[in-house]
Amino acid sequence: MLTSIQSEQDVISIVESAVTRHGAKSESLVPILSEINQEFGYLPGEVLSEVSRVLNMPRSHLISVASFYHMLSTKPRGRHLIQFCESAPCHVMHGRQVWQILQDELGLEPGQTSADGKWTLVTSSCLGICGVGPVIIIDDDTYGNVTPERVPDILARYV
Amino acid sequence: MKPIRSLMLVSSDPESTRRGAQEVHRRLHREIKALDLDDEVAVSMIGDVGRHDALPMVIVYPEAVIYGPVTPEDVHFLVEEHLHKGRIAAGLQASDRELSGRIAWLSARRGTLPAEQRIVLARVGLIDPENIEDYVMYDGYQALGKALTTMSPADVINEIGKSGLKGRGGAGFPTGMKWRFVSQANGYPKYVICNADESEPGTFKDRLILEGDPHSIIEAMSITGYAVGASQGYIYIRGEYALAQDRLHKAISQARQLGFLGENLFGSGFNFDIHVHIGAGAYICGEETALIESIEGKRGEPRSRPPYPTTHGLWGKPSVVNNVETIANVPSIIRNGAAWYRHFGTSNSPGTKVYTILGNVNVTGLIEVPMGITLREVIAIYGKGMKNSASLKLAQTGGSSGSIIPASLQDTPMDFDSYARTGVSLGSGALLICDEDTCVVDLAKVLLNFFRRESCGKCTPCRVGTQRAHQILTAISEGIGTQRDLDDLQMLSDRLTEFSHCGLGQTSAVPIRDIFRHFRAEVDAHVQLKVCPAGACPMSGQWVSIHWAGKSGLSPM
Numbered sequence A: 001m002l003t004s005i006q007s008e009q010d011v012i013s014i015v016e017s018a019v020t021r022h023g024a025k026s027e028s029l030v031p032i033l034s035e036i037n038q039e040f041g042y043l044p045g046e047v048l049s050e051v052s053r054v055l056n057m058p059r060s061h062l063i064s065v066a067s068f069y070h071m072l073s074t075k076p077r078g079r080h081l082i083q084f085c086e087s088a089p090c091h092v093m094h095g096r097q098v099w100q101i102l103q104d105e106l107g108l109e110p111g112q113t114s115a116d117g118k119w120t121l122v123t124s125s126c127l128g129i130c131g132v133g134p135v136i137i138i139d140d141d142t143y144g145n146v147t148p149e150r151v152p153d154i155l156a157r158y159v
Numbered sequence B: 001m002k003p004i005r006s007l008m009l010v011s012s013d014p015e016s017t018r019r020g021a022q023e024v025h026r027r028l029h030r031e032i033k034a035l036d037l038d039d040e041v042a043v044s045m046i047g048d049v050g051r052h053d054a055l056p057m058v059i060v061y062p063e064a065v066i067y068g069p070v071t072p073e074d075v076h077f078l079v080e081e082h083l084h085k086g087r088i089a090a091g092l093q094a095s096d097r098e099l100s101g102r103i104a105w106l107s108a109r110r111g112t113l114p115a116e117q118r119i120v121l122a123r124v125g126l127i128d129p130e131n132i133e134d135y136v137m138y139d140g141y142q143a144l145g146k147a148l149t150t151m152s153p154a155d156v157i158n159e160i161g162k163s164g165l166k167g168r169g170g171a172g173f174p175t176g177m178k179w180r181f182v183s184q185a186n187g188y189p190k191y192v193i194c195n196a197d198e199s200e201p202g203t204f205k206d207r208l209i210l211e212g213d214p215h216s217i218i219e220a221m222s223i224t225g226y227a228v229g230a231s232q233g234y235i236y237i238r239g240e241y242a243l244a245q246d247r248l249h250k251a252i253s254q255a256r257q258l259g260f261l262g263e264n265l266f267g268s269g270f271n272f273d274i275h276v277h278i279g280a281g282a283y284i285c286g287e288e289t290a291l292i293e294s295i296e297g298k299r300g301e302p303r304s305r306p307p308y309p310t311t312h313g314l315w316g317k318p319s320v321v322n323n324v325e326t327i328a329n330v331p332s333i334i335r336n337g338a339a340w341y342r343h344f345g346t347s348n349s350p351g352t353k354v355y356t357i358l359g360n361v362n363v364t365g366l367i368e369v370p371m372g373i374t375l376r377e378v379i380a381i382y383g384k385g386m387k388n389s390a391s392l393k394l395a396q397t398g399g400s401s402g403s404i405i406p407a408s409l410q411d412t413p414m415d416f417d418s419y420a421r422t423g424v425s426l427g428s429g430a431l432l433i434c435d436e437d438t439c440v441v442d443l444a445k446v447l448l449n450f451f452r453r454e455s456c457g458k459c460t461p462c463r464v465g466t467q468r469a470h471q472i473l474t475a476i477s478e479g480i481g482t483q484r485d486l487d488d489l490q491m492l493s494d495r496l497t498e499f500s501h502c503g504l505g506q507t508s509a510v511p512i513r514d515i516f517r518h519f520r521a522e523v524d525a526h527v528q529l530k531v532c533p534a535g536a537c538p539m540s541g542q543w544v545s546i547h548w549a550g551k552s553g554l555s556p557m
Helices: A008-022 A026-040 A045-055 A059-066 A088-092 A095-106 A148-156 B014-018 B021-034 B072-085 B101-108 B132-137 B142-150 B153-163 B175-184 B205-212 B214-228 B242-257 B288-295 B324-328 B330-336 B375-382 B416-421 B440-454 B460-477 B483-499 B503-508 B510-518 B520-529
Strands: A080-085 A119-124 A136-138 A141-143 B006-011 B041-046 B058-061 B065-067 B191-196 B232-237 B262-265 B270-278 B319-323 B352-359 B365-370 B392-397 B403-406 B430-435
Touching: A008 A026, A008 A045, A026 A045, A026 A059, A026 B270, A045 A059, A080 A095, A088 A095, A088 B352, A088 B430, A088 B440, A095 A119, A095 A148, B006 B021, B006 B375, B014 B021, B021 B041, B021 B072, B041 B375, B058 B375, B065 B072, B132 B214, B132 B242, B142 B214, B142 B330, B153 B175, B153 B214, B153 B330, B175 B214, B175 B319, B191 B214, B191 B288, B191 B324, B205 B214, B205 B242, B205 B324, B205 B352, B214 B232, B214 B242, B214 B270, B214 B319, B214 B324, B214 B330, B232 B242, B232 B288, B242 B270, B288 B319, B319 B324, B324 B330, B352 B375, B365 B375, B375 B392, B375 B430, B392 B440, B403 B440, B403 B510, B440 B460, B440 B503, B440 B510, B440 B520, B460 B483, B460 B503, B460 B520, B483 B503, B483 B510, B483 B520, B503 B510, B510 B520
Parallel strands: A080 A119, B006 B041, B191 B232, B191 B319, B232 B270, B352 B430
Antiparallel strands: A080 A136, A136 A141, B006 B058, B058 B065, B262 B270, B352 B365, B392 B403, B392 B430
16 A cells, blocks of 8 residues: 655655665665655655755756656556566567557556556566566566456456 | 477488488388377477587487487388387487587486476575575585685686686676686775676576575675675665565575674685665666666666776776676586586587577476577477467577577577577577567567667667667558668668667667568568568558657658
8 A cells, every 4th residue: 555645754754764774875775765666656756855855965866866767756656556568578479469458448558547546557678477478567466378358357356 | 389299300411411311301200100100209300410420310309319320221210119119229329429519418418307407497496495404405505615615716716717607698708707807806895796687578587596596696696706805795686576585685684694694604704795786677777887877876877888897896896797697507616616517518608598488389488408409499398389389480589689580590509609600699598489470570669669668868879779760660560661761770770789888779779680681571571562471560551659740751860
C-alpha cells in the first residue's frame, strides 16, 4: 500500500529514515531515492527538496538522476503499476497481442494513469524472466506465459 | 522438428563428400526408416567439424559417440547396433588419439547423460542457497582458503591467466589479463566490482546463479580482491532482481559470521568485505563505466575510455569489473587448477558457457555446456526440437546487442573464435530461436525500439540514430518505406557503429547490418512489393509518428 503525504513532518521523517539507513553519501543517492519511490509510488517534489537539503546536493542533480532511471518516477502513479515487457523474447512469443488487450481493457496508452488513479500502464525493457514470455509484472507480482485470454482474469485480482 | 531420441550428424566437408558422405547420409535415412525409427531419430549433414583423420564421420547424440571413417557399407551395422540394440557399434569408433581441441570435449563427455557440463551452475538447485553450511559441504570456501594460505596474489592471477578464462558478459576479454592490469595499477584503495546488472533481453543466467548459489560469488570476489590487492567489493545488482538481492544480503551476513568475509580471513591478514548496490532500472548501467558512475550516485552515462577502469575506476581508483558468470568460474579454477579447466570447451575458449534457450522451441530454459556446441545441437538436444514442428528461420544470439544469424550458420561451433570469424557475437548467451513466422523487419523494429528507449542520450549518434532507425523500420513495416529509407538505414547503421560513444550505440546497428546481410530480399519485399512475407507486419500504410509528424524530410544526422 502506498503512503500519501499528510504533513511536512511525514516528509521529514521518511527522508530521515532513508538517509539513516543508507548513509548521507553521494553513493547512497540512488538507493535513497529508490526507497522513497517505493514508499510513495513516485518522488514528490517536496520530498526531493528535503533530500536535497539533507544531502546538500542541488535539486537539479536529484531531478537529473531521478529522471534517468526507469524505476524512479517524478510523476504520481496509480495504485497499481503494470509493467509490460516489450523486448524481443516476449515479442516473439506473441507479446503484441497481450499488449493490445491490455491497452483495450484499461483504455490506456503507455505511460498513462487511469482517471480513477487505479492503474498506471508502462512498457518495460527485459525483466529477466524470459523463459516464460510474454511477461507482465503488476506491483510485485510476476505473471508469465500470459495469453490475451488470461489478461482480464489477472486484472480482476486487483482492487 | 519433433522431440527426438537421437540426433545423428554426418560430416559434409569436401573431403567427407569425396569419400561418400552423401551415400552414408542416404543410407542412414533408409536404415532408420526400415526400423521405423524415423519419428525418433533425426539425421543431419553438418559442415567441417575440425577433425580430418577419420572422414566421413557420424556423431551420435546425446551419447556424443564419434564414428569414423564410416563407409556406406558400415551404415547397416551402425544403425542396427547403436539405434536398435542400443550399444556402441564396436570397431567403428574414431580413435581417441587425434581428436582436435574443438571436439575433444565430445569424447570427454562420452557416455554421460545429460551432456551438460556444470561448473558455474554446479550447485544451483542442489543446495539450499540460504544456508552457508550447504555451500561449505559442497567444497565451498575451499578455494578461498587455498588461495589465501598457499598461493601468492601473483600465483592466483597466473592460474586464472593460464586457465584461459574470458569474460562472459559479452566482450570476451581475458580475465587474468584484466586482473593483472589492476594489480599493477598505481592507486589505493582498489575495488572489486561484480556486474550483476543483467539487463540484456533474453538473459537471466546471472539471476539464477545469484539466486541458486550466492556464496560462490562472494567467494569469487574475495579471491579476486586478494589477487588484485583490493579489500572492498561492490555487487551492482539490477533493481528488479528482488529475490537475488535478498539471497545476497543473507549470504553476506552468514559469510561475515563464519569469518569468510571481514578481517584477517583464514589468518592471512587479508581483509575483504562486500557492499550490495541496487540499481534502479537502466540497461546502460551494465556498461562498466556507466555502472561505476551509477554507484557514485550519478546518471549512468558511460565515461570516455581510455582511461579504463583498470586504472581509473570507482572514485578514480583502479577497479576490476567482472560479470557474475565469469567470476563464478573462479573458485573451481583455483580449487582444481587451470589444467583441469582447460579440459572443457575449445583450446581458445576454455570452459563452459551458460545459455538461455528461448523462443519457438519445445523446451525453454537454461543450460551450461562446454564452449563449442552448435546451435543445431542446442535446439535438437536441449530445446527438444522446434515448436509445432516448424523450421528454424533465424536465431538471435546474445540478446539485443548480439547477432541475428540465419539457419545456414547453425553448425558453426559457438565459441568466441569461431563466432568472431563468421562475424557473429556470442554476447551474453541468450539464444532466441525464431521460426518462419518471424519477420526480420518486425524483429529489428523491436530491437531498435529497445535501444532507442535505453540510449542514455549522452552522445548524438546514438540518441538520434536509434530513434531515426526505429522510425524508418516502423515505416517499412507499415508498407510505406522507400528506397531512400533503405539507403538511410544503411548509412545510419554505419554511423552508429563508427561514431557512437559506447557499446550500446555501436551494437544497436547490428540488427540492421545483419538483416541486410542475411535477409535482404525479405526487407526489399516490404519496400518494393509492399508485402511482408512472414505476415507479421501490419503493412497498413497508416503510420503517423506522434513525435516526428511533419518532419519526414529530416535527414539522418
